[in-house]
Amino acid sequence: MVDASQVTAEAEAEEQRAGWFELFFDLVFVVTVSVLAHDLHGDPGPREFATFLVLFFPLWWAWVNQMVTVNVFGSDPARVRAVLLAAMPALGLMAAASPEGLGDRAWAYALGAAWIRLLFFLLWFGRARRPGSTLPLWRPVTYCLVPAVIWGVSAAVPGPVRFVLWGLAIALEVVLLAVQAGISAEFYDRLKVEHMVERIGLFVVIVLGESVFTVVATFTEHFTGLSALAALLGFFVVAELALIFFTWGTGAAARGLTAVQSRRAVRALRDTVMYLPFVLVSGIVVIAAALGTAVGEPDHVLPPGARWALSGGVLAFYTANAAISLRYGDGLGTVMRWYVFCLVLTPGALLPASVYLPAWGAVACAAGLVLLLAKLSKLSRARGQAAAAGAGPAAPVG
Incomplete structure (x- = not known):
């Protein structure tokens, strides 16, 4: 006979995993990341970097709010699937508008953002109206409906x-999250850590996939020996970033999110799920753009924009990892054992190398730097875990 407790445990574990419909929903973001990253190739300037961040954040914000919504409601209910399906054209509209998202197509981008928030409102307002719900009715109105109208x-x-209105709409949601108005502590207790870790990990897979695609597609157009070398080194950079994230990052995320949830450290939970992963994935996107430029012209020095993309992307990726580790409760000394090398070597070695070396050489330096940081972070985490085991539980993180 099958043990009833085992069946219950398996059902709970299945509930915490990402559903196939969520994965289908993410297909839109494959296109979105590719479209937004296009203008970062070659020699992007401050305008191109700013445009990328301005247009990428609302899309990320829509995705992470969708992830939290499904985490709470589950992906199986028909109404959740209907909302996800209805949101996909809105995200597609935002992606299609992105090439001129701050110009002639800004109106379409705005309508896509309004569409998504209206759908989220329908779900959350329905939950707030349930008998016994602890969610006040004004919360979905101010967090979803008002931004949709704006x-x-x-x-x-x-x-x-x-664009002032765009900033106002996003600021309203950010402020409501910051003050935690209308959300009880029990809401955070109900969040499924395994689901959040898996969903963020799958989003990182999308971004890493775009990086691999960029390297291979550019090599296809520039089929030379030096381009092959630059592509191989670029693939190593992407693979090392993936190794860092999936070998240590996801495990640390599961432990860290469980710890902050058990302490009801809601600000740390919010930061490590909603905000800091955006910095991490943005770093990967701009690295990918620089790698594509290097593969296209491996024997030339990288143009200024690509240099900043390569160095800034590495710095953003590791800065996000360092900040996440601190929010999880890792000691400052543990984090700084490896992060200080990133702070020193990225502007002190990688950036100058990209100025004087041909592009393939700059990518080789980036590959060496990410490999060094991977080894240092692994060693630092091992020492930190050993020290924590001997010292007792970590101090609470707010």
């Missing part, structure tokens, strides 16, 4: 005013 209005207004 985004919708912005589609009809001209230039600078439109």
Whole structure:
């Protein structure tokens, strides 16, 4: 006979995993990341970097809010699947509008953002109306419906005013999260850690996949020996970033999120799920753009924009990892044992190397740096875990 407790445990474990419909939903982001990363190839300037961040954050914000929503509701209920399916065209509209997302197609981008928030409102408002719900009705109105209206209005207004409204809509959601108004501590207790870790990991897979695609597609167009060398080194950089994230990052995330959830450290939970992964994935995207430029012209020195993309992307990736580790409760000394090398070597070695060496040489330096940081972080974590085991539980993180 089958043990009932085993069946219950298996059902709970299955509930915490990402459903196939969520994975289907993520297909839109494969296109989105590719479209947004396109303008970062070659020699991007401050305008191109700013445009990428301005257009990528609302899309990321929509995705992470969708992830939390499914975490709470589950992906099986018909209404959740209907919302995910209805949200995909909205995300597609935002992606299609992105090449001119701050220009002629800004209205379409804004309508896509309004569309998604309206769908989330329908789900959360329905939950707030349930008998016995601890979620006040005003919460989904202010967090979902009001931003949806602001985004919708912005589609009809001209230039600078439109972007002020975008900032206002996002700021409203960010402030509501910061003050935690209308959300009980029990809400955070119900969040499924395994599901969040898996979903963020799958999003990182999307971004890493775009990086591999960029390297291979560029090599296809520039089929030379030096391009092959640059592509091989670029693949090593991407593979090492993936190894760092999936070998140590996901395990640390599961332990760290479980720890902060048990301590009800809601700010740490919010930061490590909503904000800091955006910095991490943005770093990977700009690294990928620089690698594509290097593969295309391996015997030339990287243009200034690509140099900043390569160095800034590495710095962003490891800065996000360092900040996440600190929010999980790792000691400052443990984190700084490896992060200090990133702070010193990225501007002190990698950036100068990209100025004087041909592009393939700059990528080789990046490969050496990420390998060094991987070894140092592994050693530092091992020492930190040993010290923590001898010293007792870590101090609470707020």
